[in-house]
Amino acid sequence: MEQLVEEFGHPTYTSFPVIAARLLLATLYGAIIGFEREWRNRPAGLRTHILVCVAAATFGILTIEIIHAPMFAQGSVKVDPIRVVEAVTAGVAFLAAGSILFSRGEVHGLTTGAGMWLAGAIGVACGLGLWQVAGFATLIVLIVAGLLHRLEPKACPAREGDRKATPGATDRSSE
Numbered sequence: 001m002e003q004l005v006e007e008f009g010h011p012t013y014t015s016f017p018v019i020a021a022r023l024l025l026a027t028l029y030g031a032i033i034g035f036e037r038e039w040r041n042r043p044a045g046l047r048t049h050i051l052v053c054v055a056a057a058t059f060g061i062l063t064i065e066i067i068h069a070p071m072f073a074q075g076s077v078k079v080d081p082i083r084v085v086e087a088v089t090a091g092v093a094f095l096a097a098g099s100i101l102f103s104r105g106e107v108h109g110l111t112t113g114a115g116m117w118l119a120g121a122i123g124v125a126c127g128l129g130l131w132q133v134a135g136f137a138t139l140i141v142l143i144v145a146g147l148l149h150r151l152e153p154k155a156c157p158a159r160e161g162d163r164k165a166t167p168g169a170t171d172r173s174s175e
Contacts, residue, residue: 013068018129019061026057026126029138033119036145037112044099044112052095052116053123056088060127085124092120115141 012019030053031046038045063084066072072079096113118141125134 013065014061022061022126022129023054023057025131025134026053026123029053029122029126029134030119032138033115033122033141033145036142037115040145042112043109044116049116049119052092052119053126056092056120056123057127058123059084059088060124062127064128088120088124089117092117111145115145 027050030050033053034044034046034049037043037049063081067079067081071077096116099113099116100107100109118137122134122137122141125131125137
């Protein structure tokens with residue numbers, strides 16, 4: 001019993017309220033991005049973006065905790081926090097690639113995949129406590145996915161004409 005208390009009772013480097021705030025902020029930012037995708041009826045919506053963002057934030061928090069954990073304080077153990085960022089990037093890129101489809105000469109899901117990848121980056125920023133980076137990146141996502149979506153048909157009239165030329169077809173190459 002004493003070993004269990006020791007195992008689960010050790011303090012974290014980062015206080016629990018800060019950890020909770022970072023995870024909740026990642027949840028909020030992931031939800032904002034996911035809501036935009038849900039609103040546009042795209043794959044990988046609210047739940048997916050929240051989970052990607054919170055998972056990445058958790059990895060960011062774990063990175064901080066690992067760096068400060070007494071078991072890794074030995075000189076023989078080398079800790080490279082950038083490896084966690086690389087792992088999150090690779091993992092989320094794998095998920096994002098799965099959302100991209102090529103069908104009948106058209107590419108679908110690029111914006112969704114990019115959004116998931118960026119949600120991972122925003123989650124890492126939240127987990128590491130880089131609130132300004134996470135918040136500004138989320139704002140940029142909303143501008144790109146929301147406002148530029150409205151301007152795209154005006155900026156690319158040929159693409160809009162192509163959409164109308166095929167009855168029932170939708171151009172989701174930018175989605």
